[in-house]
Amino acid sequence: MTQYGFFFDQSRCTGCHACSIACKGWYDLPPGPLKYMRVYQWEQGAFPNTRLGLLAVNCYHCENPVCATACPNEAIFKEDKYGAVLVDQERCEGERECWDACPYGAIVYPSDKRDEKAQKCTMCVDRLEEGLIPICVTACSLRALDFGPVEELRKKYGELDTLEGLPDGSQTRPSVVFKPRDGKKQLIPWDGNKVLELWQQRGPFAATDLPPTFTDKDAVTRPAPGTVGRDRLVLKPKTAEELMVATRNDE
Amino acid sequence: MAELKLELEGLEVNGGGLPETPDFSLGEVRRTPWRWDKVVKSSHLTNCAYQQACNFNLYVKDGVVVREEQAANYPRRNDPLVPDFNPRGCQKGACYVHRVYDPTRIKYPMKRVGERGQGKWKRVSWDQALTEVADAIIDTATKEGPDAIVQAGGTRVMNAGSEGAGPSAFLLALGAPLSNVTADNGDEHQGVAVTMGKVIVADSADNWFYSDMILIWGGNPAYTNIPNFHFIAEARYNGTKVVTISPDYSPSAVHADLWVPVNVGSDAALALSICQVILREKLYKEEFVREQTDLPLLVVESTGRFLREKDLKAGGREDIFYLWDLGAGKLAEAPRKSLALNGLAPALEGTYQVQTLHGAVAVMPLMERLRAHLDQHYTPEQASQITGTSPRLIEQLAREIATAKGVVNISTYNWGKFYHGDLIERAILLVFALCGHMGRKGATYSAFSMMGLDTSIGGLERRGDQIILSAAGADPRFAQWREEGYTDEMILYEYVHDSFASGRITPTSLMYYIHGGILDLCEKNPGWDPYLKRPIGDYVREAFAKKWQFMAPGPDKQPRMMFALGGNFLRRARCTDTLLEKFLPKLRFLVSIDWRWNTTALYSDIVLPACTWYEKTSTFMVGSPVQPFVHVVNQAVEPLYDSMGEWKMFCLLARKVEERARQRGVESYKDSNGVERRFAGLEDKVTFGGLYGEDDEEGVARDAFLNASNVEEIGWEEFRERGLAHYTGVGTGMRSIGNACDIVPGEPVVPLTWHTERKDPYPTLTRRLQFLIDHELFRELGEDLPVHKDQPLAGGNYPLKVTGGHARWSIHSDQVDDSLMLQLQRGAPVMFMSAQDAASRGIHDGDDVEVSNDVASFRIQAVVSPAVRPGQVMIYHAWENYQFKGWQHFKNVMASPMNPIELAGDYFQIRPITMANYPGFSDRDTRVEIEKAPTHAQ
Numbered sequence A: 001m002t003q004y005g006f007f008f009d010q011s012r013c014t015g016c017h018a019c020s021i022a023c024k025g026w027y028d029l030p031p032g033p034l035k036y037m038r039v040y041q042w043e044q045g046a047f048p049n050t051r052l053g054l055l056a057v058n059c060y061h062c063e064n065p066v067c068a069t070a071c072p073n074e075a076i077f078k079e080d081k082y083g084a085v086l087v088d089q090e091r092c093e094g095e096r097e098c099w100d101a102c103p104y105g106a107i108v109y110p111s112d113k114r115d116e117k118a119q120k121c122t123m124c125v126d127r128l129e130e131g132l133i134p135i136c137v138t139a140c141s142l143r144a145l146d147f148g149p150v151e152e153l154r155k156k157y158g159e160l161d162t163l164e165g166l167p168d169g170s171q172t173r174p175s176v177v178f179k180p181r182d183g184k185k186q187l188i189p190w191d192g193n194k195v196l197e198l199w200q201q202r203g204p205f206a207a208t209d210l211p212p213t214f215t216d217k218d219a220v221t222r223p224a225p226g227t228v229g230r231d232r233l234v235l236k237p238k239t240a241e242e243l244m245v246a247t248r249n250d251e
Numbered sequence B: 001m002a003e004l005k006l007e008l009e010g011l012e013v014n015g016g017g018l019p020e021t022p023d024f025s026l027g028e029v030r031r032t033p034w035r036w037d038k039v040v041k042s043s044h045l046t047n048c049a050y051q052q053a054c055n056f057n058l059y060v061k062d063g064v065v066v067r068e069e070q071a072a073n074y075p076r077r078n079d080p081l082v083p084d085f086n087p088r089g090c091q092k093g094a095c096y097v098h099r100v101y102d103p104t105r106i107k108y109p110m111k112r113v114g115e116r117g118q119g120k121w122k123r124v125s126w127d128q129a130l131t132e133v134a135d136a137i138i139d140t141a142t143k144e145g146p147d148a149i150v151q152a153g154g155t156r157v158m159n160a161g162s163e164g165a166g167p168s169a170f171l172l173a174l175g176a177p178l179s180n181v182t183a184d185n186g187d188e189h190q191g192v193a194v195t196m197g198k199v200i201v202a203d204s205a206d207n208w209f210y211s212d213m214i215l216i217w218g219g220n221p222a223y224t225n226i227p228n229f230h231f232i233a234e235a236r237y238n239g240t241k242v243v244t245i246s247p248d249y250s251p252s253a254v255h256a257d258l259w260v261p262v263n264v265g266s267d268a269a270l271a272l273s274i275c276q277v278i279l280r281e282k283l284y285k286e287e288f289v290r291e292q293t294d295l296p297l298l299v300v301e302s303t304g305r306f307l308r309e310k311d312l313k314a315g316g317r318e319d320i321f322y323l324w325d326l327g328a329g330k331l332a333e334a335p336r337k338s339l340a341l342n343g344l345a346p347a348l349e350g351t352y353q354v355q356t357l358h359g360a361v362a363v364m365p366l367m368e369r370l371r372a373h374l375d376q377h378y379t380p381e382q383a384s385q386i387t388g389t390s391p392r393l394i395e396q397l398a399r400e401i402a403t404a405k406g407v408v409n410i411s412t413y414n415w416g417k418f419y420h421g422d423l424i425e426r427a428i429l430l431v432f433a434l435c436g437h438m439g440r441k442g443a444t445y446s447a448f449s450m451m452g453l454d455t456s457i458g459g460l461e462r463r464g465d466q467i468i469l470s471a472a473g474a475d476p477r478f479a480q481w482r483e484e485g486y487t488d489e490m491i492l493y494e495y496v497h498d499s500f501a502s503g504r505i506t507p508t509s510l511m512y513y514i515h516g517g518i519l520d521l522c523e524k525n526p527g528w529d530p531y532l533k534r535p536i537g538d539y540v541r542e543a544f545a546k547k548w549q550f551m552a553p554g555p556d557k558q559p560r561m562m563f564a565l566g567g568n569f570l571r572r573a574r575c576t577d578t579l580l581e582k583f584l585p586k587l588r589f590l591v592s593i594d595w596r597w598n599t600t601a602l603y604s605d606i607v608l609p610a611c612t613w614y615e616k617t618s619t620f621m622v623g624s625p626v627q628p629f630v631h632v633v634n635q636a637v638e639p640l641y642d643s644m645g646e647w648k649m650f651c652l653l654a655r656k657v658e659e660r661a662r663q664r665g666v667e668s669y670k671d672s673n674g675v676e677r678r679f680a681g682l683e684d685k686v687t688f689g690g691l692y693g694e695d696d697e698e699g700v701a702r703d704a705f706l707n708a709s710n711v712e713e714i715g716w717e718e719f720r721e722r723g724l725a726h727y728t729g730v731g732t733g734m735r736s737i738g739n740a741c742d743i744v745p746g747e748p749v750v751p752l753t754w755h756t757e758r759k760d761p762y763p764t765l766t767r768r769l770q771f772l773i774d775h776e777l778f779r780e781l782g783e784d785l786p787v788h789k790d791q792p793l794a795g796g797n798y799p800l801k802v803t804g805g806h807a808r809w810s811i812h813s814d815q816v817d818d819s820l821m822l823q824l825q826r827g828a829p830v831m832f833m834s835a836q837d838a839a840s841r842g843i844h845d846g847d848d849v850e851v852s853n854d855v856a857s858f859r860i861q862a863v864v865s866p867a868v869r870p871g872q873v874m875i876y877h878a879w880e881n882y883q884f885k886g887w888q889h890f891k892n893v894m895a896s897p898m899n900p901i902e903l904a905g906d907y908f909q910i911r912p913i914t915m916a917n918y919p920g921f922s923d924r925d926t927r928v929e930i931e932k933a934p935t936h937a938q
C-alpha cells in the first residue's frame, strides 16, 4: 500500500467552499450537515485589529485511524491500495463511537437522529481508480489543496501536521501536510482616545443635532463580549445546527 | 423539493446514473466502471464578470447532466516560472447542474392572471404566449413607435449564441433601442472615461505575477475573482507585496501583506495625498508624465483652463494645446497625432508669459497648478483628517508605490457605485500616471475588464474593420478624422456616440431616473448633496437641451412595453418601490425571459422559459482579459420542460409578429426618426436572410467564433472539444479595442502598450491621459481637477453608511436561492455590522433589525463582525426581493441621487458611450439608522 494524503495551504485558502460544494456535487450529497469537506470560519479581535480564521478540513486518512479502532462493529477500515479510511455502510449501526474518537470532526451525519450511519470523506477512491485526484483538490481554484503519496507531499511541502486549533498529529498520524497562514502585526498603534475622537465625528454634512456616535473609549476598543456571533473555531460541533454555524460564511 | 423529485423520475434516470445514496464500498467502485454516456465541455453564460469564464467537464448519462468538474486544461504560459490559469472555476460553477434541475426553473410559458406580483399564473402554450407578445409589439410599435419598446437587459444579452444574438437581432430589426445597463448596475467607470477616453482597459491575472505590488483598492477579489485569486497568492510567494485598501477588514484584506483601513468614500483624499507626497519628494516618473499625460500642457493662470490655439490665433482650434519647450525656451504645439515628443522637452514647472489675442497672460504647466492644488488641500496631515489613516502610513504608501518597479491594481466595479466615484478614480489614476505604472508588464491600471470576439453580436455590432472599411468609403467625416490623426479606436467610438445620439443604444439608468420617478426623489431632497448650487432638474434640462445626453424613449415619451432578459432589473435597480410605483404602471406589457423565477419575472405579464446553459450552444461575446481565453458553451442535454433557447424564441417571435400583422391587416409603423418600417420581412432580418434557421443557434455561435479575427484559428469542432481558445489580439471590436495592446498567446495581457510603446494618442480631447477637465460643468462643480468631495447624505441624515459588494455565493441573483449556496450562509439576507455599533444599539448577532431612512425601510438579520468598521454596515448584493419580509428589498433605501457631473457632454471624450458618460446609479453613500426589530413581530 502507498499511503496517499493531502496538503493544505492555509494562507491560500479564502474560504470559498468550492471544495466542499464540488464534493457535495460529485457525491450528490444534499444541502445540510453532510459535509465530507468542512470549511470553518471564525472571527476574533476588535476592529481594526481583527483576525479571520479559515480552515478547510477533510478526513486525513490517518495512519492510526482512531475512528476505526473505536468502532464496535468493525465498520471502519483502512483500504489497502491508497490507505483511504472508509466506512462500510452495511456494518455501521450509527453508534457514533467513531465521531467521539476522531479529533478532526471528520465523521458526519445527515442529521442528529441517533440511528444515522456514519459518513466521511472517501479520498475519492472512485476517482483515484480512474486516474483522477479527489474532487476537492481539483475544485480548489485557489490551489490551496494538493494530493499525492504522503511521502512525496512531505518531501515537497515539509512535515507540519498541525495548525492552530487542530490537534497535533502524534496520536493519529494524519496523512496530511499543512502550511500555516502568516502572522499579522499591527503597524500603527491603536489609541482609543484618538479613535474616539475620529469616530465621534459624523462628517461635514451631518446635522448638528445628531448625538456623537460613541462617547466611551471602551465601547470602541473593547466591544461587549458575546456581541460577535462566532469568536472561536469549533472543530467538532456537537449538533447538525452547530456544524452549520461553524462552517458557514459569515465574514 | 417534492416536485423536483417527480420531474426527475419523469426523466427516467435508470441504469444507475445517480444511485440514491453513494456507494462507498471499494469493491463496488472497482467492479463497476464509470457510467457516463459522454463528457461535454461547457461553461456558464453568466455574467461573473472579472472571473468569467471557466471550462468545465459535464458528465452526461441518459440525457441528464449528473456531474460537473473543472476541465483544468488551460495551456501553460510561455514563461515557465509563471503559474498557469488552471484549474479555474468557482463554487457556483461547481454546482450549476443543481440549478438545471431546480424547482425554481420556469417550466412553461406562463401568463399572469392576477395582479402584477400577486403570484397568480396560468400555463399557456408557446403559440398563445408568442401571439400575445406579438400583438403587444404591433400595438406599441404602431401607436407609440418602436422606441417605446424597451429592453431591461443584462450583461447576458451580449453572448454570441442563443442568449444574446436572438434578442439583439430582433430588437434592432424592429427599430427598438438596445439597452446599455452598465450604469444601472453602478458598473460604469466615469473617472476612467474622462481621464482615458475609454473604460475598457484591463490586464490578465498572470500579469500580476510580474508586479512588485498588487494594490487591491476598491475591489474584493476574494469574492469576485475566485478563479484568478491564486495568482495573488503566487505573486506573493514570489515576493510581490499585496496591499488592500478598504474601510472594512475585507475578505481580500485577510490575504494582504498590508491592510490600510480608510473611511468610507474617502479614497480620493488618500490618493491625492499620495500624489502630494510623490510630487513633494519628486518621486514621479518624469518621462512618462511628460509624454503620456496632460500635466505638461499649459494652463492659463487666471482661468485654470488649457491654453488653446483659439486663444492665440483668430479662428484657432479648440483642440490644439501647448507645451513650454525647455530646449528652445518657447511655446510649442503639443503633438496630436502621436504621443512621441520628438525632441521637445516640456517644462513641468514654472510660470511663463505668452502673447494671446487678449494680451500677455501668465501660463504654467498643469503640473504646477496640480502641485499647488495638492499642497494646499492634500498634505498627509490634512488627508488623514478625512481618511482616518495616519499621515505616516500615507507617506510610507506613497514611497512604496512610487519606488516599486511595477504596481497593478484590482478595483473591479466598485467606484461607479459611489456618487463621487469618478473623483476617486481620477485621483487613483493620477497616482498610477505619476509613477508611470501603466502599459508595462507588471505595471498596469485596470478598469472595465472586457475582451470580446470582434464579430457581430446578432447585428448589434458589425465587425470593427467592416465599420472602418465602410466608413472609409461612405462617411464624409472619415477623411477628416484620418487627417486629424484619429486612431481606429477613436473612429469606432464615434460610431458608438452616433448610436447613442440616434437612440439605437440607450442607457437604462436614465430611463429609470426620468421615467421611473427616481429623479423626482432627488429633486425633493436637494439637501442630500450640499455642493449643488442648482436644482438637479435644472442640470437635466440643460443636458438634454445642449444634447449632452440622449435617451429612448425621450423625456417627452413613455416606455410602454419591456423585454426583461439576461438580467433582473427589479432586483438590481435602486429605489425598488419607486420603480414599482412609478415605472411599472407605465408598462402596458412586461415580458420576462429567464430560466428561473426571479423578481422581475414575478412582476411580469408573460414569462417565457429559457433553457439553461447546459441546454444550449453558445460562446462568449464578451469575456475578460483577466483570463485571455474564449470559452464554448456546448449543449449537453435537451432543454427541459417547455424551455427553449432565446435564438429560437426570437426567430419564432419574429415570425409570429409577421403573421399577426398580416392577420390584423397592419403593415407598417414609423420609428422615432420618422422612418417607415414594415412588419413583413422581420424574420428575415433576424435570421440574416435565413442564413441561420430557428434551430441553428449553434451556427450563430460557430460563425461568431470562426469569423473573429482575434482568436486562435482552430476549427469549430476542435473548439467544442477543447472548450477554449486563446485570444490573439484585441481585434477591432468596440468592447475590446480600449485595451490597446497586442496579445501574444502564453504572454500576459498588458493594456495600453499601443500608447506607451507605439505612442498612439489616447482618445481624449488632449490626446493624453487627461487630469484637467475644463468642461463648463466640471468647472461649475469644482471638479476640473481631481478633488475629494464628501459623500452626499443619500436617503437622509442618518449615522450609518450602507456599503456592500458582489456576493460570494451567487453570480448576481442566479444562485441566490440555491439551497447548496444558502446552506453556506444563514439562509436569508444578512447585514454585517460592527460590534461597536451593535453594542451601542443593543443588537446581537442573529437579531432581526429594522433599517430605515427617509426613503424606505426593510427588515434583515444582523451579523455582528469585528471585521466591519464602526459607522459602516454592509450588505452583499443580489438578494431577491422575495427573500425579504414584505418583499421590502434593501435596495429600496438606496436613494441613488443623480450626480449632475455625469450629465456632461459635448467634450471630446465626454459623450455618452457604451458603458460610460451618462448618469448612473450609486448606492455606497446611502445613510440609514438601524434598530432592533421587535421580536416575534409578524
Ligand code: SF4
Pocket: A012, A013, A014, A015, A016, A017, A018, A019, A020, A039, A056, A139, A140, A141, A142, A143, A144, A145
Ligand atoms: S476550495 Fe480551496 S480556497 Fe476554497 S475553501 Fe476549499 S480549500 Fe479553501
Ligand code: SF4
Pocket: B043, B044, B046, B048, B051, B052, B053, B054, B088, B089, B090, B091, B092, B093, B094, B226, B227, B811
Ligand atoms: S460561474 Fe463564472 S467563475 Fe464560476 S465557474 Fe462558472 S464561469 Fe467560472
